[in-house]
Amino acid sequence: MSEALQNEILPLEIEELTFEAGGKRLIKEVTHKFRAGPRTVILGPNGAGKSLLLRLCHGLLKPASGKIRWCGAAADDPARHQAMVFQRPVMLRRTVAANIDYALSLRGMDRDARKVRVEKMLESTGLSRLANSPARVLSFGEQQKLALARAWAVKPRVLFLDEPTASLDPAATHAIEDVIDAIHKAGTRIIMTTHDLGQARRIADEVLFMHRGRLLESSPADAFFERPEDEQARAFIHGELLWWDQPETRLQ
Amino acid sequence: MSEALQNEILPLEIEELTFEAGGKRLIKEVTHKFRAGPRTVILGPNGAGKSLLLRLCHGLLKPASGKIRWCGAAADDPARHQAMVFQRPVMLRRTVAANIDYALSLRGMDRDARKVRVEKMLESTGLSRLANSPARVLSFGEQQKLALARAWAVKPRVLFLDEPTASLDPAATHAIEDVIDAIHKAGTRIIMTTHDLGQARRIADEVLFMHRGRLLESSPADAFFERPEDEQARAFIHGELLWWDQPETRLQ
Amino acid sequence: MNDFSSAFTAALSLLASGDADLAEIIALSLQVSLGAVFIATCIGMPLGAATALYKFPGRRTVVVILNALMGLPPVVVGLIVYLLLSRMGPFGVLGLLFTPTAMVFAQVILIVPIIAALSRQIVEDLWREYDEQLRSLGAGPLRCMATLLWDGRFSLLTAVLAGFGRASAEVGAVMIVGGNIDHVTRVMTTSIALEVSKGNLAMALGLGMVLIVLSLAINGSAFLLKESGLRKHA
Amino acid sequence: MNDFSSAFTAALSLLASGDADLAEIIALSLQVSLGAVFIATCIGMPLGAATALYKFPGRRTVVVILNALMGLPPVVVGLIVYLLLSRMGPFGVLGLLFTPTAMVFAQVILIVPIIAALSRQIVEDLWREYDEQLRSLGAGPLRCMATLLWDGRFSLLTAVLAGFGRASAEVGAVMIVGGNIDHVTRVMTTSIALEVSKGNLAMALGLGMVLIVLSLAINGSAFLLKESGLRKHA
Amino acid sequence: PSKADEEKFITLASTTSTRDSGLFDFILPMFTQRTGTQVRVVAVGTGQAIRLARGGDADVLLVHHRKSEDAFVADGEGIRRYDVMYNDFVIVGPAADPAAIKGLHDAVSAMSKIATVKATFLSRGDDSGTNKKELSLWQMAGTNVTGASGTWYRETGSGMGATLNASAASGGYTLADRGTWLAFMNKVDLVIMVEGDPRILNPYGVIAVNPAKHPNVKVELAQQFIDWLVSKEGQDAIAAFRINGQQLFMPNAQ
Numbered sequence A, B: 001m002s003e004a005l006q007n008e009i010l011p012l013e014i015e016e017l018t019f020e021a022g023g024k025r026l027i028k029e030v031t032h033k034f035r036a037g038p039r040t041v042i043l044g045p046n047g048a049g050k051s052l053l054l055r056l057c058h059g060l061l062k063p064a065s066g067k068i069r070w071c072g073a074a075a076d077d078p079a080r081h082q083a084m085v086f087q088r089p090v091m092l093r094r095t096v097a098a099n100i101d102y103a104l105s106l107r108g109m110d111r112d113a114r115k116v117r118v119e120k121m122l123e124s125t126g127l128s129r130l131a132n133s134p135a136r137v138l139s140f141g142e143q144q145k146l147a148l149a150r151a152w153a154v155k156p157r158v159l160f161l162d163e164p165t166a167s168l169d170p171a172a173t174h175a176i177e178d179v180i181d182a183i184h185k186a187g188t189r190i191i192m193t194t195h196d197l198g199q200a201r202r203i204a205d206e207v208l209f210m211h212r213g214r215l216l217e218s219s220p221a222d223a224f225f226e227r228p229e230d231e232q233a234r235a236f237i238h239g240e241l242l243w244w245d246q247p248e249t250r251l252q
Numbered sequence C, D: 001m002n003d004f005s006s007a008f009t010a011a012l013s014l015l016a017s018g019d020a021d022l023a024e025i026i027a028l029s030l031q032v033s034l035g036a037v038f039i040a041t042c043i044g045m046p047l048g049a050a051t052a053l054y055k056f057p058g059r060r061t062v063v064v065i066l067n068a069l070m071g072l073p074p075v076v077v078g079l080i081v082y083l084l085l086s087r088m089g090p091f092g093v094l095g096l097l098f099t100p101t102a103m104v105f106a107q108v109i110l111i112v113p114i115i116a117a118l119s120r121q122i123v124e125d126l127w128r129e130y131d132e133q134l135r136s137l138g139a140g141p142l143r144c145m146a147t148l149l150w151d152g153r154f155s156l157l158t159a160v161l162a163g164f165g166r167a168s169a170e171v172g173a174v175m176i177v178g179g180n181i182d183h184v185t186r187v188m189t190t191s192i193a194l195e196v197s198k199g200n201l202a203m204a205l206g207l208g209m210v211l212i213v214l215s216l217a218i219n220g221s222a223f224l225l226k227e228s229g230l231r232k233h234a
Numbered sequence E: 001p002s003k004a005d006e007e008k009f010i011t012l013a014s015t016t017s018t019r020d021s022g023l024f025d026f027i028l029p030m031f032t033q034r035t036g037t038q039v040r041v042v043a044v045g046t047g048q049a050i051r052l053a054r055g056g057d058a059d060v061l062l063v064h065h066r067k068s069e070d071a072f073v074a075d076g077e078g079i080r081r082y083d084v085m086y087n088d089f090v091i092v093g094p095a096a097d098p099a100a101i102k103g104l105h106d107a108v109s110a111m112s113k114i115a116t117v118k119a120t121f122l123s124r125g126d127d128s129g130t131n132k133k134e135l136s137l138w139q140m141a142g143t144n145v146t147g148a149s150g151t152w153y154r155e156t157g158s159g160m161g162a163t164l165n166a167s168a169a170s171g172g173y174t175l176a177d178r179g180t181w182l183a184f185m186n187k188v189d190l191v192i193m194v195e196g197d198p199r200i201l202n203p204y205g206v207i208a209v210n211p212a213k214h215p216n217v218k219v220e221l222a223q224q225f226i227d228w229l230v231s232k233e234g235q236d237a238i239a240a241f242r243i244n245g246q247q248l249f250m251p252n253a254q
């Protein structure tokens, strides 16, 4: 990664982060430092709190306690340098192209530059054919691609991806993984979740493992997949962590 | 499969089925006969028309032309004997338990029987802990499980599943696959889509391959995965069918 | 400008005096407008929901008519009810003219279209989300309607409040069918009109303030109910 | 009952005669109520959207107040505007009393809360879906408002039509601030009230029918515009 | 019309009875033709009309309640009151005539009879000139109607036309000014019961609003209007206004 592409808003430090809603503590004292550089993949069973953690980091939710600090040089306006792809894509009531164009216009890009960029994004995600379709009639997979295109279009320094390929066909999954790789190479920090362990292995430099709102393990990817320290994590990568079978006590 | 569990509304015959929307022909002359028995998996790239085909079969969309015929003995009221899990689960604005209860009440089940069944469903999908949470705050994976529980609760004779495990963690995916297997063994006809080729291999007895609105191949699963007849299907199972690269002509 | 301050004084002293006449008028006002809203909700909501859901021929025409009837002129409605209930009219024998019942009747006609048209919009927006899911679960049209009205109840409350606003503020129809008869059919709005025609503007404004305070109280209670419901059912 | 048939005859012959006075009255009615709706939409929609979006202290109070003000009594509004515009009032020098401008002004006050309260509900429902996505894209509050109003425009149309219904049917406020002066401030609703007080019920009903037909025409055009828009933008 | 012409108008605050009877539609065009001055009529309740004039929102006041008119002038709000015309009040009621007052010429005893049989009586109850006249009749008849309010005695709190509509629909008696009555079209089976009692005359006065209090008033045009009304031409015009051949207003300018 070249000096010029250094990530200006990182590192991101989260400290003793807790989140509560509906009278439950859903994120429990999570502490981690996201440095510039590696690709982070957050793993964990359904309902572990992965999506909540991403939304907390991205500033969409207010923590009940704890700190979220962007410590980079350009950290006075961190929101401008982030983007996120949601697990359940939200399409604005306009065409596919206009959805991307809208995101760009929010960053103050001028009309001509936007047009070029929109076309480039549509091409990279294979949506050119659908440019003028209303976004909300797209198939689920197409919507996921569009959400990625829209997030990526604004050239964020940090990109949060919440299961970006869950509904993509195998070829598209590979293509999008390549895209993610390219984005990473261009200096954008990737923080993502996935349930596809193969994908996690292919992409991750660093793995965070969450379970019931807690961050149980954070290790380099190789170490994690070879010999996870946490018992649950081990069960998880063997596809055996059926956590509803387990009494709460086993978490202690 | 015992005589008693014979599927009363099958076979389902679709003939020259076409569907149009937004001025485009999205499903093109699909003909197929779904017999009682095997599990069908529909494969195909994003936007191929898989979800549209399921919704057409389930009676949610009106075809532009062609026929959908339930030919079984109890086929006078086929709607009562089907259920579907949507790719994008829709949760009613009530608790998790009430969502399942609602589906049961529509089939005229009485209050006590409903209560028992709801609990059983929640257990089988690991959602008991969340029974009283509002359904709409669940994580995406939890919602998908709930959608499955809700559909399965009414004991349909035919169950349409649109990527039922796309957002499930690996262990849940296996557990749900087991559940699907059990449902199948109990005599319910499974017709599903998935992008997980491994899952397709594990589940499918019969594979339909769709591409750009056409049904290009329908074969027994073994035959399909070993030597697919169709060129696109071959590319697809090798994860190489990046269809936006291909000119429309290659389809002819 | 001191009209406003004397209106304020008038309003306060009206309320402070605990005037029996005023209490009677307030009670009748609430009875008529709440009664009308209740009946109109029972009619208008299912009507709106049905228009949103059913695909019957002429559906679009019904939508347009409902929207247009939000602009039913109260005087005309009052007149029609007057003609129906008048001695010489078809229902004259019932002797309902110049009774609170007649006023409720006229207001129901006025606000059914408002509640129906607004409910239609809200239910239609919700239906776009629920449509396929409910049909897949096997809900028949009636059950779909009930479900949408129930699940949309917090948004639909605003439609009901719009109807209540119209009913409580309305003067043209109740004046004609009620006759603004002292101690019988005099309500807040007709009293206000009367004070205006007497040139007693301070009293009219004072009564107006009382009416607005009433309306605030009712809307406030509705809001609190909704909030506590939302907390429970998200 | 033959009141109704003679009303029908009156309405038809009014329209058929192409009466110049009637044309003048219709034109003024449309001018006043459409003008008021236009201005009230420009004020009420952003107001409603802002109330839906911003989390400021006292937000819930504002919601309740907007809902309650849907029930602003027209006579009271007319009176307040009268006092403001009266020669003795603060804006007396403008000489606006008994002019169409004053009528528009009074109607704007009446329907801003209706459009704002209904818009708030609709925008709030849409916001639940868009909230995180828009904030993630980096839309500031103003931009969020604009986006929600634009994306919700087909639903918001119903709020505007509710405002139009109130404006076009309203008589209490325009009567007071306009004075129902022949050839100057006489509109459909004040004409109807006049005919009623003359006891010319058939003419009053006939004019009422004409008004309802006007309202149907406007609502019908709005519906067609919306449909063609929906087709294009899904 | 040129701009100057358009500007030339006065605002006349008056009562609904004069407008609803159609008098203004008949005489005002003559005045306008003669002088080029438009008259914009705001017809409201007597109280409201006086309130309008007191606010400086009208240039001329034409009402029929002598006491209020004199007070208006005495307060310096108006310059001077002129007699213009009068008509009379009539008691109308349903043809069935439950109080058996038809043909009486004594309004007071007619009122007593109504009270005795407790026949429905619709009062305007709006403090208008008509209402005040009616109350004075009750007083002369020695009937306390306030106690009966809401029973057989019903206060409609609205204008003459609205009260007549209520009478027609419910078959009650009421006191109306002859002008409104003659022009009223929804009589159903109402007929005149009592007329010709000199105690129920109804004189109208006209007053220009005092520019000393309200500099904006168009005192010259207002005076021009009053002068015309009390002139021979104006008085003849009033006398010429008829419905079904019946004269509604008797000019009486001095």
Ligand SMILES: Nc1ncnc2c1ncn2[C@@H]1O[C@H](COP(=O)(O)OP(=O)(O)OP(=O)(O)O)[C@@H](O)[C@H]1O
Pocket (backbone or CB within 6 Å): A021, A022, A024, A026, A044, A045, A046, A047, A048, A049, A050, A051, A052, A053, A087, B130, B133, B137, B138, B139, B140, B141, B142, B167, B169
């Ligand atoms: N507003 C809320 N009120 C109550 N519970 C909530 C709320 N939001 C989320 N939850 C709960 O928090 C837990 C974590 O949710 P989250 O969406 O982060 O899970 P996740 O790890 O992303 O799961 P998945 O893999 O299914 O996407 C879930 O059990 C969910 O039910």
Ligand SMILES: Nc1ncnc2c1ncn2[C@@H]1O[C@H](COP(=O)(O)OP(=O)(O)OP(=O)(O)O)[C@@H](O)[C@H]1O
Pocket (backbone or CB within 6 Å): A130, A133, A137, A138, A139, A140, A141, A142, A167, A169, B021, B022, B024, B026, B044, B045, B046, B047, B048, B049, B050, B051, B052, B053, B087
């Ligand atoms: N109402 C509509 N108007 C226009 N195009 C539509 C409409 N509905 C669906 N489509 C298009 O039809 C195609 C097929 O959609 P469908 O949802 O069936 O795809 P799919 O095979 O399920 O894809 P995925 O794997 O992404 O779920 C898509 O390209 C979609 O954009």
Ligand SMILES: [Mg+2]
Pocket (backbone or CB within 6 Å): A050, A051, A052, A087, A162, B139, B140, B141
């Ligand atoms: Mg998640």
Ligand SMILES: [Mg+2]
Pocket (backbone or CB within 6 Å): A139, A140, A141, B050, B051, B052, B087, B162
């Ligand atoms: Mg699909």
